[in-house]
Amino acid sequence: SLAGFGNLMQDVLWCFSQVKGTIDIGVTEADIISTVEFNHTGELLATGDKGGRVVIFQREQESKNQPHRRGEYNVYSTFQSHEPEFDYLKSLEIEEKINKIRWLPQQNAAYFLLSTNDKTVKLWKVSERDKRPEGYNLKDEDGRLRDPSMITTLRVPVLRPMDLMVEATPRRVFANAHTYHINSISVNSDYETYMSADDLRINLWNFEITNQSFNIVDIKPANMEELTEVITAAEFHPHHCNTFVYSSSKGTIRLCDMRASALCDRHAKFFEEPEDPSNRSFFSEIISSISDVKFSHSGRYIMTRDYLTVKVWDLNMENRPIETYQVHDYLRSKLCSLYENDCIFDKFECVWNGSDSVIMTGSYNNFFRMFDRNTKRDVTLEASRENSKPRAILKPRKVCVGGKRRKDEISVDSLDFSKKILHTAWHPSENIIAVAATNNLYIFQDKVN
Amino acid sequence: MFVRGLKRKCFDGEEDIEGTLAGIKAIPSYNLQRQSLLDMSLVKLQLCHMLVEPNLCRSVLIANTVRQIQEEMTQDGTWQMINTQSTGQASVDRLVSTDILCRSSREQAEGKHVPGYSTFSKDFEGDQAQDSSETMSTASSVQAPRNLQSNVWEMENPQENKGNFQKSLDQIFETLENKTPNSVEDLFSEVDNSYYDLDTMLTGMMSNTKMGHCDGLESFSSPTTTTSSSNCKSDLNELDHIVEILVES
Numbered sequence: 131s132l133a134g135f136g137n138l139m140q141d142v143l144w145c146f147s148q149v150k151g152t153i154d155i156g157v158t159e160a161d162i163i164s165t166v167e168f169n170h171t172g173e174l175l176a177t178g179d180k181g182g183r184v185v186i187f188q189r190e191q192e193s194k195n196q197p198h199r200r201g202e203y204n205v206y207s208t209f210q211s212h213e214p215e216f217d218y219l220k221s222l223e224i225e226e227k228i229n230k231i232r233w234l235p236q237q238n239a240a241y242f243l244l245s246t247n248d249k250t251v252k253l254w255k256v257s258e259r260d261k262r263p264e265g266y267n268l269k270d271e272d273g274r275l276r277d278p279s280m281i282t283t284l285r286v287p288v289l290r291p292m293d294l295m296v297e298a299t300p301r302r303v304f305a306n307a308h309t310y311h312i313n314s315i316s317v318n319s320d321y322e323t324y325m326s327a328d329d330l331r332i333n334l335w336n337f338e339i340t341n342q343s344f345n346i347v348d349i350k351p352a353n354m355e356e357l358t359e360v361i362t363a364a365e366f367h368p369h370h371c372n373t374f375v376y377s378s379s380k381g382t383i384r385l386c387d388m389r390a391s392a393l394c395d396r397h398a399k400f401f402e403e404p405e406d407p408s409n410r411s412f413f414s415e416i417i418s419s420i421s422d423v424k425f426s427h428s429g430r431y432i433m434t435r436d437y438l439t440v441k442v443w444d445l446n447m448e449n450r451p452i453e454t455y456q457v458h459d460y461l462r463s464k465l466c467s468l469y470e471n472d473c474i475f476d477k478f479e480c481v482w483n484g485s486d487s488v489i490m491t492g493s494y495n496n497f498f499r500m501f502d503r504n505t506k507r508d509v510t511l512e513a514s515r516e517n518s519k520p521r522a523i524l525k526p527r528k529v530c531v532g533g534k535r536r537k538d539e540i541s542v543d544s545l546d547f548s549k550k551i552l553h554t555a556w557h558p559s560e561n562i563i564a565v566a567a568t569n570n571l572y573i574f575q576d577k578v579n
Numbered sequence: 580m581f582v583r584g585l586k587r588k589c590f591d592g593e594e595d596i597e598g599t600l601a602g603i604k605a606i607p608s609y610n611l612q613r614q615s616l617l618d619m620s621l622v623k624l625q626l627c628h629m630l631v632e633p634n635l636c637r638s639v640l641i642a643n644t645v646r647q648i649q650e651e652m653t654q655d656g657t658w659q660m661i662n663t664q665s666t667g668q669a670s671v672d673r674l675v676s677t678d679i680l681c682r683s684s685r686e687q688a689e690g691k692h693v694p695g696y697s698t699f700s701k702d703f704e705g706d707q708a709q710d711s712s713e714t715m716s717t718a719s720s721v722q723a724p725r726n727l728q729s730n731v732w733e734m735e736n737p738q739e740n741k742g743n744f745q746k747s748l749d750q751i752f753e754t755l756e757n758k759t760p761n762s763v764e765d766l767f768s769e770v771d772n773s774y775y776d777l778d779t780m781l782t783g784m785m786s787n788t789k790m791g792h793c794d795g796l797e798s799f800s801s802p803t804t805t806t807s808s809s810n811c812k813s814d815l816n817e818l819d820h821i822v823e824i825l826v827e828s
Contacts, residue, residue: 329635358639362636379636379640415643416640419640
């Protein structure tokens with residue numbers, strides 16, 4: 131059954147569908163997936179990796195002959211989006227790692243996406259070619275120039291079919307606008323502009339103009355010694371092209387209206403939850419730092435992810451979230467170790483399902499969590515090769531937090547903190563999810579009856 | 580859980596902090612844990628700008644943690660006590676504490692249950708407030724540090740600065756902006772694998788970040804070998820070695 135709208139958690143059984151990537155033990159760092167994104171129809175699924183490559187998968191047409199395959203995703207295009215660079219002024223390497231990919235809505239036969247590393251955003255056009263012209267007058271079939279004196283007749287070139295070729299071409303390069311590392315890009319609902327956000331500034335771009343961008347947020351203090359807060363994520367409202375939000379390392383979200391002033395340093399709304407004094411520790415601020423912010427599809431809510439929780443906020447209520455979900459609260463007593471090994475700085479993303487009824491985010495040990503906002507039920511699932519038989523139903527996992535460990539549970543101390551699910555994506559209208567586990571991309575679907 | 584009676588015995592009229600620590604026996608004091616967290620944070624700040632380019636968010640969060648600790652230590656007077664102990668040894672003390680961290684992360688066998696920081700901050704704030712007045716009077720000659728950079732990073736002995744192991748916080752952030760890297764203080768030069776080794780040694784972490792390796796402060800060993808001066812000589816050699824790696828001399 132087609133999914134999304136009104137589905138309750140208990141009705142959805144998640145099944146393994148596909149896994150992409152190698153199972154070699156020695157994973158090269160370049161293959162680590164750093165971003166995952168479905169396009170607006172869900173037909174395409176893009177991944178970016180640390181090596182600067184983009185791989186796009188396309189869902190094959192469902193066939194009546196094989197209804198159980200439910201449209202598998204196969205490689206459609208692969209290209210090198212960004213290369214490593216060297217900043218000579220600062221004597222620093224600029225990593226080619228793809229931080230984010232965002233699709234533009236499709237307006238013609240070609241597909242367009244934005245991909246960004248720490249410094250440069252690029253607009254890529256992905257198009258198909260299944261015909262080629264033949265019969266040029268001045269060139270022969272190999273492209274060599276013909277001797278004009280040998281030409282005795284003229285002909286009209288014709289288009290002949292050829293094997294389908296998918297080519298990706300960089301159409302725009304938006305460079306030299308960010309001193310700090312870009313953490314977010316967001317396409318505006320006007321489809322003419324987009325924003326890019328780094329640690330201290332947010333810039334607004336027009337897709338047609340690459341040599342200028344408009345700075346709309348700047349939180350850099352005059353004296354860098356006074357720096358205590360950075361921008362961690364930003365996104366445009368899905369419907370109101372003048373509205374965007376950005377989150378900070380202090381756990382705050384600011385909503386800005388670009389109509390109010392050119393430089394949106396004064397927020398229109400300020401979302402912050404008061405601190406719980408009983409939980410205060412030296413790590414309070416670090417775990418409150420927001421790693422991701424996402425508008426709901428409806429535009430009525432925003433969801434934020436901090437180290438231990440996911441929160442849903444109503445745009446009309448600034449003083450606290452309307453919902454808080456514990457992702458892995460058992461880590462609260464381990465914060466010192468997680469600070470020592472830097473895991474406390476891991477940036478987890480979060481996603482909405484198509485109907486905004488279920489939210490999903492990742493955790494450690496290749497676990498990921500889903501929360502049903504209506505039933506308040508949650509489930510922990512695992513992306514692993516062991517659960518990778520075709521159409522195998524994923525079994526819920528449970529972490530044991532002390533006391534007697536049941537047979538299928540895993541204890542907190544046995545969790546593998548090197549296996550982290552930072553990036554996930556949810557199909558815009560169906561129950562199909564993509565989960566990035568290091569260098570592997572898992573695709574899960576709900577069970578077909 | 581920490582016993583109230585034991586705490587009062589620690590701080591009651593004692594001026595020498597090492598003596599009180601010895602009295603705590605197996606459970607490491609809140610002060611020692613806090614000091615170790617401070618040292619760990621300082622090391623992280625140093626290490627983070629030896630890599631490709633520092634993650635600004637991470638640096639800011641660590642720096643804020645350091646400031647928080649410093650503020651609290653200033654309020655309860657322990658900050659001044661550490662400064663007055665031995666002039667010119669301040670930086671070494673900090674590195675010695677880092678050495679404890681190395682030992683702690685290697686000695687994982689203890690498995691003693693130590694309450695988390697959150698409980699300590701609750702319990703100790705009240706007690707320390709009443710004792711701070713006593714400690715303040717003994718250290719009246721030393722000005723209460725207000726600015727993080729003027730205190731945490733500054734050496735009494737300017738020669739120590741040569742290694743550049745401890746830079747001020749503003750220099751760290753400024754280096755991010757620095758268009759013309761200073762050759763001597765260019766900590767952003769080519770990545771040296773020894774940096775990663777240093778990182779491994781001090782944080783006890785490599786590719787497999789399992790909890791077992793990272794018990795560190797959770798299973799804290801006994802605090803008998805902290806800032807005693809007898810360890811200083813061997814640690815000075817270690818300091819030189821570390822500094823050599825950092826400045827690639």
